[in-house]
Every structure is written in C-alpha cells, then in structure tokens.
Amino acid sequence: MKKPQTLLWLLTALSAVLLSLPWLVPHTGALALVAFVPLLVADELAAQYKVRAPWMYPAAAFVAWNAATTFWVCNATVGGGLFAILANAAQMLLVWLLFRLARKKMQGVLPYIFLAAMWIAWERRYFDVDISWPWLTLGGAFAQSTRTVQWYEFTGTLGGSLWIWLSNLGIYGLLAAVSGGAWQRWNDLARGCAAVGIVLVIAGPVVLSKVLYDNYEVRSEGTVDVVIGQPNFDPYEKFESLTQAQQTSVLLEEFDRALAARPDGPVLLLAPETFTGDVFLDRAEESPTLQRVRGFLAEHPGAEMLLGATTYDLYDTRSAPDILARPFGGGWIVSHNSAVMTAASGPVEVYHKSKLVVGTELTPYPKVFVPLDDWLSKKMGVSGLMGRCAGQDEVSLLHFGADRLPLGCAVCYESVYGEYCADYVRKGAQAMTIITNDAWWGDTPGYRQHLSYARLRAIELRRDIARCGNTGISCFIDQRGEVLDETTWWTRGTLSGLVHLSTAQTAFVRHGDIVGRVCTLVFLLLAAMLLVRLFVPGRRG
DSSP: OOTHHHHHHHHHHHHHHHHHHHHTTTGGGGGGGGTHHHHHHHHHHHTTOOSTTTHHHHHHHHHHHHHHHHHHGGTTHHHHHHHHHHHHHHHHHHHHHHHHHHHHOOOOOOOHHHHHHHHHHHHHHHTTTOOOOGGOOOOGTTTOGGGTTTTHHHOHHHHHHHHHHHHHHHHHHHHHHHTTEEEEEEEOOHHHHHHHHHHHHHHHOOOOOOOHHHOOOOOOOOOEEEEEEEEOOOOHHHHHTTTTHHHHHHHHHHHHHHTTTTTTEEEEEOOOOOOOEEEGGGGGGGHHHHHHHHHHHHHHHEEEEEEEEEEEEEEEEOOSSTTOEEEEEEEEEEEEEEEEEOOSSSSEEEEOOOOOBBTTTTTTTTTHHHHHHHHHHHHHHHHHHOOOOOSSSOOEEEEEETTTTEEEEEGGGGGGGGHHHHHHHHHHHEEEEEEEEOOOGGHHHHHHHHHHHHHHHHHTOOEEEEEESSSOEEEEOOTTOOEEEEEOOOOOOOEEEEEOOOOOOOOOHHHHHHHHHHHHHHHHHHHHHHHHHHTTTOOOO
C-alpha cells in the first residue's frame, strides 16, 4: 500500500463517529464497545508504513469526538467551549502518545493493558483536579442506555470505561491474530476459548444487567411528596431584564396552582439552581425572596421549599479574609452557589455547591490565577473575568419535614460526579434531588446529556431522584435509572410525584471507585516499568 493516508483518515473518521454517537443518539451506547478498534488499526498501519506525523490521526479523532459532543458549551462562552474541546482532546492524545511509546518498549499485551489502565486512571484523576471536565468519561456512553449497565451499582461509571476498553482491545486482538496469521496457528481449543472470551466480555455485562433490572425491587422505607417547579426563565433575561420580584411571583403562582387541588400536608417544593441572588448568610431570613417564600409556605401547612440561591458571606475587615473574596462596600464578600431549604418558620438550611464550573464559577488554582485575573481585570477595565464562588469542604445534607428526613442535593454540575454523589448517601441521604439551570446552552444536546448522567447516579446510588431544571428537563427518576415522568423543554409548569426513601447502600457507595483505584495502581506499576526500560541501559522490550 503506497498511500495509506486515505485509509488512515477513513479509520480515524469512523472512530470519531462511533465515539460520538452514544452521546448524541439514545440507545447507541453499544457502539462504544467497538469505537477504538478503527483507531487501533490505524495506529498499527501508521507504524507499519512509517507514516509521517502519525499523531495526527488520534489527535483528529479526539478533537472531532469532543467537538461533536460538547460544541454546545460555545453557546454560553465561545472561548470556554473551544478551550474545553481542545484541552480535553489534548489530554486524550497524551494518553495515546504514551501508549505508542510503550509499544516500542514493551512486548505482547502489556502496552494495551497500559493504555486501558492509563486512560481509566486519567478519568479517575480528572474527577478531582481543579480544572475538571469529565463530561466524556467513557462509562458515560451508556447514560442513555441504562438498562445495559445496572451493574454500575457495584462498579460505578468507571466500570463502564473498563468494559469499553476490554471489548475494544479484545476485538482488536482477534483481528490482529487473524490478519497476522496467529489465528491459523492456534489449535481449535485456543480459537474456541478466544471466541468465547470475547462473547463473554461483550455480552456478559448485558445479561447481568438484564437480570439485575428484571429482578430489582424498589427499596422503599417511606415516601416524600414532591412538586417540582419549572419557571422557564431565559437565563440571559433572568439576570439582565427580569426583577427578582417578577421571578418569584411566577414561581409561586405555579406552585400555588399545583397545591390548590390537593389537601394540606407535607410536601417538598423544588425550585431550580440560582433562583435568587439576595441571600446574605448572616441574615438569611431577611432576604426579600425568602420572606415571600416563607409567607407562601405559611399559607400551605406542611410545605417546605428547596431552592437554588447565590448566597454571600460578608466580612467587615480591612484585609481580605480569603483569596476568593472581592471588595464590597467597606469590607469583603465571598459568594456561593447554594441550595437553600426553608419552611414557613425556623432556621434556614444551606448547602454550598463544591464541584464548580471552571471559569464561570471557579478560579482554578487560586494562588496563581486570582492575581492574574485581578491584573487582567485592571488592564481591561472590567470586573473579575473568572468566577470566585467558594464551595464547602465536604457534602452536607438538607432535611425535610417534621421527621427531618435527610436528603442530598446535587447542584447542577455536581451530578456528573459519581463518587462525589455517593458521599451524600454515605452521610445518610435517603433520596436525592438535583437543581440546575441548563438553559445557557440553548436547545442543544447539552441539557439532554446532563439529564442522562442523573440516570447513572440513580443506578450507582439506588436512590430516587427529583430533578428540577429552570427550563427543563425536570423529572422524576427511579432507582433503576428510569425517567418516570418529565416536563418538556422550554415550558413553564410543575410536576408532581412521590420519591421513595431508602437507607440501603450499594457496593459502590460502601467501597467507592474500586475500578478506578485498581486501574491507577496498574498504570503506576506499568509506568514504572516503562521508565526503567527507557532510562536503564540494557532494559528493552
């Protein structure tokens, strides 16, 4: 083959399409099980024919995958969207280039084990760093195919990442054996074992998932009556042209309409993320919005409301109390993206979002980037270019009703983080809520992908979830990850349902991300081996 470039580009494009479709088209998660095979074949061909700049092919595949699935970030911020696409693709490419290096220094299957372990170790680490964008974690490919991954209650989402790599590498290994002649040299037993092994790797998890799904019994130790309010404010109008009083009137009118036909009694009213921005934590009860809400709740005995709010800590000091503080009046202010639980009277409970969106909410590595942000802001004559919300050190729960039932509330982006959400259940959450505002991205795949990740959290935690979105999709999700009832996108209204309570803990909750930890260990051991073979004379693959 004198000019393999055309074939290499076709294989690259095929991988990009197969990787992208699970995030764009429902029930296509199985495509991820073969998505890396064309890229692995392209990599082998590029090495055989000594193609110049072979890194171009995986680079193109990863950029295309990221762009096709997360282009919608550009609707909110073009610079942020391009950075997310290119930076994420660059990290994937780095993993691939290290794999290509390992192929030169290691023999047999070791480079491929190194690739799978390294990729999953990277995914696990990506959940914890300041600049965190784990939207395309491989196991998330099944977020719209949840009936095939009921076993996430044992492994979490990285179990799906491992399944994808085992399947891709197994199929590629068989193709390599057939094309290289090894298959013909094997005896019948070896060929049979290889074929059966691939079938088990691909079909085994699907069969297990069906058994778990069909035999799962809803765990219910009581229920909570929930009414979700979807006020449907365009965020670009919400924060620019609509007064808070107008927004509060709309939401309370929707809740009043929903409560009018039902008897008084315990009911949780769920409102979206950042619904209000007038809550100062040292005097929360004086917030005009909370005063109106509490007056409304007094007219509906037993009702309580969980709503999103931008909250503030005020400091009357000469020097900044925290690197994230901004000048305010004669002192300083620290802002939070919070979930607030309030009844008609009594104390207000507050939880601060901790998994913050880089740039818009979070200044990463603040000791480095806060001074840089301040300098750029002064030079450009504008206020801070990066958000400086402060989170809390660990999750905490909100409590509902006379029995103070413990509930978890993941604020928007937090619902992407499986092990983080498991902390709510470890703390005692008997059901989960999610409040979000996905409208920044418009009618794009973004809000649908975000909803689908909530379905994975329901499986991992085996908790019912009530999800409230400002513009949708608001819904109820059961413990098997099924959406029971939902609103439509960009509509105003309410949704009523029951959320089951449970104190049981899944293996994933009890033991955490075992798959990620084991893969990280394997990666570190193989990385050490690779370093020895790179730098110790006489050590070669």
